Amino acid sequence: MWLALAFVIGFGVNSAIVSIVGTSTNPAVNDFSRTYLPYWGVTLFACGFAAGVVGLVAILKDQERSVITLLTLVPMLFVVVFLLGEFLFPH
Numbered sequence: 001m002w003l004a005l006a007f008v009i010g011f012g013v014n015s016a017i018v019s020i021v022g023t024s025t026n027p028a029v030n031d032f033s034r035t036y037l038p039y040w041g042v043t044l045f046a047c048g049f050a051a052g053v054v055g056l057v058a059i060l061k062d063q064e065r066s067v068i069t070l071l072t073l074v075p076m077l078f079v080v081v082f083l084l085g086e087f088l089f090p091h
Contacts, residue, residue: 003051004072010044045079052076 014037021033055072058064 001051001068001072003047003054004075007044007048007051007075010040010047014040014044045083048075048079052079 017040018033018037021029021037024030024033051072052075055064055069055076058069059073
């Protein structure tokens with residue numbers, strides 16, 4: 001559950017940072033956005049995917065049926081759909 005919560009909070013922070021940095025004309029800020037933000041995004045996606053895997057293992061192995069455990073699958077589904085969209089329909 002904590003991984004899923006970290007994914008949701010991190011995704012919100014990432015959206016705020018990208019909206020601020022994306023409109024900047026400062027070269028130092030642009031270097032920051034090209035250098036560090038991709039690693040932040042990959043870390044967030046790994047966190048969301050790991051949350052789903054942990055939730056899926058709990059559901060399949062321990063027969064966990066709580067709503068919170070089912071909600072951990074949502075970040076994983078988001079990551080999988082996003083990555084499938086990026087690879088199947090490149091822009």
